[in-house]
Amino acid sequence: MTMNAFLTGAYDTAVGELPGSSCMGLHAEAAMGAVADAGLKLSDIDGVLCAYSFTEPHLMLASVFCEYLGIHPGTCLAIQAGGASACIMVMQAAALVASGQCNHVLVVTGDNRLTGMSRDGAVAALSEVGHPQFERPFGISVPASYALVAKHYMHQYGVTSEQLAAIAVEHRRHAGRHPKAHKREPITVEQVMGSKMIADPLHMLDCCLISDGGAALVVSSRAAARDTRVKAVEILGAGQGHTHEHIVAAPSLVDFGCKTSSATAFARAGVAARDIDVAQIYDSFTITLAVELESIGFFERGQAGIAAAAGELGLGGKLPCNTHGGLMSYAHSGAAGGMFHAVEAVLQLRGSADARQVKDAKLAFVHGDGGILSAHCSLVLGA
Amino acid sequence: MTMTSYPLPRPNAQTQSYWDGAAAGELRYQHCSGCGHVQRIPRSLCEQCQSSRLDWKRSQRTGTVLTFTTVHRAPLPVFKDMVPYVIAIVDMDEGFRVMANALPHCREALEIGARVRIGFQHVHGMALPVVDSVVEPAA
Numbered sequence: 001m002t003m004n005a006f007l008t009g010a011y012d013t014a015v016g017e018l019p020g021s022s023c024m025g026l027h028a029e030a031a032m033g034a035v036a037d038a039g040l041k042l043s044d045i046d047g048v049l050c051a052y053s054f055t056e057p058h059l060m061l062a063s064v065f066c067e068y069l070g071i072h073p074g075t076c077l078a079i080q081a082g083g084a085s086a087c088i089m090v091m092q093a094a095a096l097v098a099s100g101q102c103n104h105v106l107v108v109t110g111d112n113r114l115t116g117m118s119r120d121g122a123v124a125a126l127s128e129v130g131h132p133q134f135e136r137p138f139g140i141s142v143p144a145s146y147a148l149v150a151k152h153y154m155h156q157y158g159v160t161s162e163q164l165a166a167i168a169v170e171h172r173r174h175a176g177r178h179p180k181a182h183k184r185e186p187i188t189v190e191q192v193m194g195s196k197m198i199a200d201p202l203h204m205l206d207c208c209l210i211s212d213g214g215a216a217l218v219v220s221s222r223a224a225a226r227d228t229r230v231k232a233v234e235i236l237g238a239g240q241g242h243t244h245e246h247i248v249a250a251p252s253l254v255d256f257g258c259k260t261s262s263a264t265a266f267a268r269a270g271v272a273a274r275d276i277d278v279a280q281i282y283d284s285f286t287i288t289l290a291v292e293l294e295s296i297g298f299f300e301r302g303q304a305g306i307a308a309a310a311g312e313l314g315l316g317g318k319l320p321c322n323t324h325g326g327l328m329s330y331a332h333s334g335a336a337g338g339m340f341h342a343v344e345a346v347l348q349l350r351g352s353a354d355a356r357q358v359k360d361a362k363l364a365f366v367h368g369d370g371g372i373l374s375a376h377c378s379l380v381l382g383a
Numbered sequence: 384m385t386m387t388s389y390p391l392p393r394p395n396a397q398t399q400s401y402w403d404g405a406a407a408g409e410l411r412y413q414h415c416s417g418c419g420h421v422q423r424i425p426r427s428l429c430e431q432c433q434s435s436r437l438d439w440k441r442s443q444r445t446g447t448v449l450t451f452t453t454v455h456r457a458p459l460p461v462f463k464d465m466v467p468y469v470i471a472i473v474d475m476d477e478g479f480r481v482m483a484n485a486l487p488h489c490r491e492a493l494e495i496g497a498r499v500r501i502g503f504q505h506v507h508g509m510a511l512p513v514v515d516s517v518v519e520p521a522a
Binding site: 123124126132139143149248 | 390392398423453457482
């Protein structure tokens with residue numbers, strides 16, 4: 001099956017600590033890179049989707065970006081769905097090209113969250129997603145919200161902190177193969193367990209990074225994809241799932257929208273979880289990935305951390321996952337964090353992931369989640 | 384709001400009764416007279432049937448701990464003096480839900496499934512719900 005939409009360009013900027021970078025500068029670099037990668041000219045782009053920014057926030061970020069770059073596309077809008085933004089932007093771009101409204105849609109994200117606002121600033125800004133009356137007065141933060149999920153989930157399925165730590169360790173091993181990754185030096189389970197406690201049971205090394213960086217993709221219609229430089233990656237399926245925004249209002253602390261989003265994406269693509277060769281799944285915290293891997297059906301309940309410890313998420317494992325190192329070790333730059341996963345999936349399916357290449361990768365799964373496991377979007381991509 | 388101020392709840396027309404209740408030492412919740420649903424947290428309409436025929440009821444203030452965490456890294460400077468502090472989500476017996484801090488003397492006994500009682504503590508002039516006692520360990 002097909003969504004009649006193709007990924008024809010992909011690019012991510014340098015990531016990590018980038019003094020002198022700016023939100024719009026990162027957007028522009030990522031955009032130019034993706035358009036060049038597709039072998040297109042800027043004038044070929046007739047749709048632009050942006051997300052959001054902490055360092056240069058604006059009501060109309062896509063308009064700000066198009067002004068900055070000096071382009072005047074026929075379609076231009078911003079999408080905000082937290083960590084699900086990147087996948088939702090791709091899904092929306094796919095709808096734009098499949099319906100004939102656009103030929104080539106540029107989806108672009110970036111933020112200089114690390115050098116532009118400090119870790120404290122980023123943590124404080126993120127805490128504002130808590131409910132203003134029923135969560136924020138109690139000192140809630142994003143890590144604390146995920147810790148509430150983790151505590152419940154671990155209790156329910158007998159998951160240990162060591163098992164979650166194994167997920168972080170494997171991500172660092174992946175990042176060690178990526179010359180651009182923000183954090184590349186190997187870590188051990190003991191180091192994760194010994195790192196500063198943020199919100200019990202989540203330690204510092206159970207949490208994602210805060211990085212500068214940008215990433216962009218070009219999504220093209222079937223006809224327009226013929227004009228591009230490299231063999232396009234097909235968007236075979238996509239789906240979303242939305243259950244709540246605030247963790248206090250979540251209908252369940254073990255079942256989230258990833259179940260629906262992945263089931264829809266797999267059904268549209270006509271494939272099953274077991275068919276996936278490589279997965280790039282949102283890893284804001286170790287628990288995020290564990291919950292998603294188990295809810296989506298890649299592993300049985302309570303088994304993701306055990307599988308990680310056994311190398312199943314590594315290169316050559318049962319499900320190579322986050323081969324760039326993910327948000328925990330590659331980089332996390334706001335909406336670009338999820339876009340890095342999508343860019344890595346494209347590189348894997350093109351066979352151009354260098355030392356990280358999953359052998360014969362033909363089918364990739366990409367997943368993003370925003371809020372506190374609130375908004376989910378899954379993509380199935382094919383070589 | 385500045386970075387240094389405490390993020391106190393700002394009641395609106397839909398939640399005023401909840402916070403008025405808290406000030407009076409009462410924990411109130413919304414019940415839909417249309418479909419009988421009890422709302423997790425207050426709002427202007429029923430999350431199940433979207434009716435606006437909502438009644439306020441008075442809770443017995445006992446519930447079961449769904450989950451909790453001890454926060455060591457404060458998200459805002461105003462919380463830095465409080466660390467480590469506990470945040471719990473409590474499923475109340477009537478079917479609504481409360482997020483609250485736990486008083487220090489409860490921390491040892493706090494566990495998932497424990498039966499707890501909600502009281503109130505005054506924070507910068509407002510009464511906020513708080514887990515004030517563990518009445519029974521988890522089954």
